Amino acid sequence: xxxxxxxxxxxPGDDFTRAGEASSNMKKLLKKLGVSQEAIRRAAIAxxxxxxxxxxxxxxxxxxVKVDEDKIIMVLKDTGPGIPDIELAxxxxxxxxxxxxxxxxxxxxxxxxxxxKYTDEMTVDSTVGVGTTVTMVVNL
Amino acid sequence: MTVADIIKLxxxxxxxxxxxxxxxxxxxxxxxxxxxxxxxxxxQSVLLTGLVNPQVIRTADMMDMVCVVFVxxxxxxxxxxELANERHxxxxxxxxxxxxxxxxxxxxGLSGGTD
Numbered sequence: 180x181x182x183x184x185x186x187x188x189x190x191p192g193d194d195f196t197r198a199g200e201a202s203s204n205m206k207k208l209l210k211k212l213g214v215s216q217e218a219i220r221r222a223a224i225a226x227x228x229x230x231x232x233x234x235x236x237x238x239x240x241x242x243x244v245k246v247d248e249d250k251i252i253m254v255l256k257d258t259g260p261g262i263p264d265i266e267l268a269x270x271x272x273x274x275x276x277x278x279x280x281x282x283x284x285x286x287x288x289x290x291x292x293x294x295x296k297y298t299d300e301m302t303v304d305s306t307v308g309v310g311t312t313v314t315m316v317v318n319l
Numbered sequence: 320m321t322v323a324d325i326i327k328l329x330x331x332x333x334x335x336x337x338x339x340x341x342x343x344x345x346x347x348x349x350x351x352x353x354x355x356x357x358x359x360x361x362x363q364s365v366l367l368t369g370l371v372n373p374q375v376i377r378t379a380d381m382m383d384m385v386c387v388v389f390v391x392x393x394x395x396x397x398x399x400x401e402l403a404n405e406r407h408x409x410x411x412x413x414x415x416x417x418x419x420x421x422x423x424x425x426x427x428g429l430s431g432g433t434d
Contacts, residue, residue, distance in 0.1 A: 196398070199377035206381070216383070223381045224357055231374075284370045284378075287354035296358075 184212065184246045190230055192239025195283060201242050202227035205253075212246065214319060221297040222251045222317040228290045229255040229313055235280050236260065237311065250299075251317040261307035269295065269303075320344060320428060322386050322409050325365065328423050329413040331388060335400050336409030342385045346432035349390075349421040353378040363432045367420050369393055376402045376410075385409060390417045 186208070188201035206223040214222075226242065233240045237259020245252045262268045268275075269291050276286030295301045298315040305311040322340040325331060333340065347365035350356050356366060356378050364385040368375055371393045379387050380402075386409040389395060395403070395410055403410045413420055425431070 196373045199374060199381075203377060203380060220381070220383055227377065227381050228357060283372055284351060284353035284374055287352055287358075289354040289358040293354075293358045 183248065184208070184244075186244045188242045188244070190233050190239045190242060192234055192237065195234055198231050198234040199227050202230050205244055209246070209251070214246070214251070218251065218317055218319050222253065222315075225294045225297040225301075225315050225317070226253050226255070228294050229253070229315070231285055232290050233257050233259070235276050235285065240310075249319050251319065253315045253317075255313045255315075256310065257312075258310040261309055261311055262303065262305040263307050265303050265305060322365075322411075324427070325386065325388065325424065325429075326411060328427055329388065329411070329415050329420055331411040331413040334389075334395060334410040334412055335404055336386075336407065339385065339407060339409050342409070344385055345430065347421070347424055347429050348431065349417055351417075356382065361432060365424075365429070367417060367424075369417055371395055371399070373399050373402055375399070376406065376408065379408055380406045386411060388413060388420065390415055390420045 190201055202223050209219045237257035240257030243254045271292045272288040274286050274288035280286035299318045300316040302314045322342050344364040346363040348360050348363045349367035351368055351370040353374050366379050366384055367388045369390050376399050389412040392414045
């Protein structure tokens, strides 16, 4: 399939108040492209959760989004501490987020499970001390 | 019901989005945990919360909500109001506590949505 659009977002790691800007921008763009509301919502929520994770755990990173005729592909790449046990991290309610994050309304251990729930495919590739790459696909 | 009905029921003040108060709303959720809102909410158009930070507005935006109600007299700051204006969201504040605010709306016909 022909690639319709390709985007890249820098996610700053030092400012929690700006977390979500990239997802919000992508959401607006998908609307302009005429993508269905349901697919937009699923992609936006999944990317937003991932973006929040990047800010909380990995001091930011880069998100690349590609939209073609039949899917949205989001690749979230950071050079943070990595995830030692991905299976454990995927468990609902398991969180390593610091307490101050919970006072901001996050850190309930729902991020990764939620990202999986809202996408059609998700892979997590992580090496401790090197970083994490999460790839998510939402079919159109 | 409409957002205007919520304003009356909760004796709420409109912080921004006055032009959208005739919008219809059918479902709501109440939470201070945005993670839970993102995980469990489906098709809810109103978020009641006591949490005040920009992620509340972003969460409501991601979920295509219509209105955010700040309970216990909480006040959003200027940056949150600007964000809400850009997203065409109505922001309300009420002195009601969370439990009371949810109870009043629920007993007036607003549902919790589907599980």
